[in-house]
Amino acid sequence: MNKLVKIKLRVDVLEKLQSEKGWNDTELAKHMGISRSRLWRAKLPENHSEYCSPGESLIIGALSAFPDKKFDDLFFLKNVCS
Numbered sequence: 001m002n003k004l005v006k007i008k009l010r011v012d013v014l015e016k017l018q019s020e021k022g023w024n025d026t027e028l029a030k031h032m033g034i035s036r037s038r039l040w041r042a043k044l045p046e047n048h049s050e051y052c053s054p055g056e057s058l059i060i061g062a063l064s065a066f067p068d069k070k071f072d073d074l075f076f077l078k079n080v081c082s
Contacts, residue, residue: 025039033064
């Protein structure tokens with residue numbers, strides 16, 4: 001049986017790092033190379049109608065903005081069904 005796994009953003013960790021840099025969402029999005037609205041949608045609760053899972057550009061952008069962090073520092077995998 002295959003399991004469906006989704007990549008989830010550790011919003012609390014990202015916001016802490018963002019705060020340490022003194023960046024607002026517009027500045028963070030610029031450092032990540034994504035739009036501010038894309039960042040906003042990824043930070044929303046999963047049950048929000050505007051929520052969007054992290055995609056390749058957000059993942060690469062987050063790891064580029066915080067090069068001392070590993071994938072597991074900023075993201076986690078969530079089983080959604082089996």
